[in-house]
Structures are given as C-alpha cells and as structure tokens.
Amino acid sequence: VLPQPPAAAGATGAITAxxxxxxxxxxxxxxxxxxTLRYGFRHAGTLEAGFDDSVTIHLxxxxxxxxxxxxxxxxxxxxxMVLPDLxxxxxxPVILYFLERDVREMQRLTRGQQNHFRKRIRLALAxxxxxxxxxxxxxxxxxxxxxxxxxxxxxxxxxxxFERFAGKHYSFVLSEAVxxxxxxxxxxxxxxGGAAEPLIEDILTLDGAEPPPxxxx
Numbered sequence: 608v609l610p611q612p613p614a615a616a617g618a619t620g621a622i623t624a625x626x627x628x629x630x631x632x633x634x635x636x637x638x639x640x641x642x643t644l645r646y647g648f649r650h651a652g653t654l655e656a657g658f659d660d661s662v663t664i665h666l667x668x669x670x671x672x673x674x675x676x677x678x679x680x681x682x683x684x685x686x687x688m689v690l691p692d693l694x695x696x697x698x699x700p701v702i703l704y705f706l707e708r709d710v711r712e713m714q715r716l717t718r719g720q721q722n723h724f725r726k727r728i729r730l731a732l733a734x735x736x737x738x739x740x741x742x743x744x745x746x747x748x749x750x751x752x753x754x755x756x757x758x759x760x761x762x763x764x765x766x767x768x769f770e771r772f773a774g775k776h777y778s779f780v781l782s783e784a785v786x787x788x789x790x791x792x793x794x795x796x797x798x799x800g801g802a803a804e805p806l807i808e809d810i811l812t813l814d815g816a817e818p819p820p821x822x823x824x
Contacts, residue, residue: 625736625755628781634699634788635675640668644787645814646701648682652807653798654716660686662811664701664787670694679704698788702779705792705811709777712809717769724759728777731759744817745785752782752790754819771806772796780818791818 622631638644644664651657660682666675677696681688681704688708693700710724736757743752758776760766766773774797780790790813796806812818 623733623736625732625738625757628738628753628755629702629732629779630698632781632788633697634781635666635677635697638666638674638786640666640674640676642666642786644699644701646789646811647814649810649812650808651810652796652805653802654796654806658686662701662704664699669696681708701787701789701811702792705809709794709809713769713772713775717772719765719769723765727759727763728757731757741780741819743780743782743790743819745782745790746815750782750784752780752784752818755779755781771799775807778821785813785816787813789813790816793821795821 643666646662646664648660648662649657650660661680662682663680665678665680667678668674669676675696677693677700679690679692679700681690688704688711690704690707706725706728710721710728713719713724714721732755736755738753738755741752741754742749744750756776756778758774760769760773760775763773776795776797778791778793778795780792781788782790792811793809795808798804798806
C-alpha cells in the first residue's frame with residue numbers, strides 16, 4: 608500500500624503548501640501517453656554497501672482518456688520493488704514510490720511498523736514541512752524550482768526504538784520546468800559521532816538534472 612497523502616492533515620484542516628506541491632500539483636501536465644520518465648538512484652553511506660541503479664516511470668493513456676496512467680520500474684534485479692500500476696495520475700507517482708521504498712527500508716533496519724513511518728512522514732509534511740525557492744540546472748540551463756525539507760522523527764515519542772535513525776532528513780526538489788516536475792528526492796541519516804560521510808543516503812535524480820546542494824540542517 609502506497610503512503611497516500613492526507614486529504615487535510617494540517618492543524619487548520621487545510622492542505623499545506625508542501626503537501627500541495629508534492630501530492631496535488633499536476634506534475635504530469637504537458638506529458639503525453641507513451642513518454643517515459645527516467646531517474647538515477649544512488650544508495651550510499653557507511654552502514655552498508657552502496658549501489659547505483661535506475662527508476663523508470665512509463666506513461667500511458669489514462670482510464671478516462673488523455674494522460675496519464677503510470678507504470679513504475681523501481682530499481683532492478685533483487686532490489687526491484689513491486690508497485691501497483693496507476694490507471695490515472697496527475698501528480699508524479701515517483702514521489703510515492705520513493706517514500707514507499709523508504710518506509711520499507713526503515714522497517715527492515717529497525718523492525719518497526721511501516722504504517723508508523725508513513726504516518727510520521729505525512730504528519731511532518733502537514734505540520735512542519737519547510738519550503739524554499741531554489742535555482743537548479745536542467746540540460747545546462749538555470750531553471751527555478753522549490754525544495755521541501757522535513758525531519759519527521761525528531762519529535763517522535765517512539766524514537767528511542769530506532770534512535771540511530773531518528774535524525775533522518777528528507778528533501779524533495781521540484782520544478783515545473785522539467786518533465787514530470789520532480790528533479791531530485793533525497794533521504795539522509797547523518798554520520799555517527801559527527802562523521803562527514805552519512806550513515807545512509809538515498810538520492811533519486813531526474814536524468815539530466817542538477818539539483819542545488821542540500822540545505823544545512
């Protein structure tokens with residue numbers, strides 16, 4: 608089950624700007640059936656062996672006509688993740704796919720519950736997500752975008768159960784100037800004892816895009 612965004616999770620009952628940008632904005636506007644979105648994926652850090660792989664979103668005609676239905680291929684071989692096809696999508700499903708892998712990894716590493724991690728991410732985006740304007744490069748040209756950042760586990764009352772990963776930080780870089788609207792997605796657990804290299808870092812990047820450097824946290 609994908610980590611579906613809440614209908615209205617903010618304190619005021621309204622969808623917040625970070626939620627809207629991630630889950631409501633029509634990222635696929637302008638795309639056509641038959642087009643494909645391609646992303647690179649890098650898993651790095653000192654916790655375990657790293658790897659480079661790829662993510663592909665195949666777009667087809669939507670169930671009601673027009674664009675788009677979506678079929679995802681997230682990583683390859685034994686690392687591949689089985690994902691449901693979406694008969695109708697307006698926002699880019701690669702965001703939900705990235706988060707779905709992330710919560711599965713949190714379960715694998717901590718033996719915690721996927722639903723708990725999904726809930727923390729949703730609530731954090733609704734209540735504490737930060738959004739800033741950024742400039743990035745797409746095919747050699749500067750374009751405007753936005754970066755949404757959040758650390759969902761810092762105030763988690765259950766963080767003592769997975770303290771090693773409680774500082775996990777997420778970054779979502781978006782731009783209407785690029786196909787599919789998503790430039791880069793990143794989740795990072797800082798290195799232990801102040802180490803410069805992160806304990807874990809997963810980065811998904813649109814093929815040909817250069818996101819800005821991560822904001823300091």
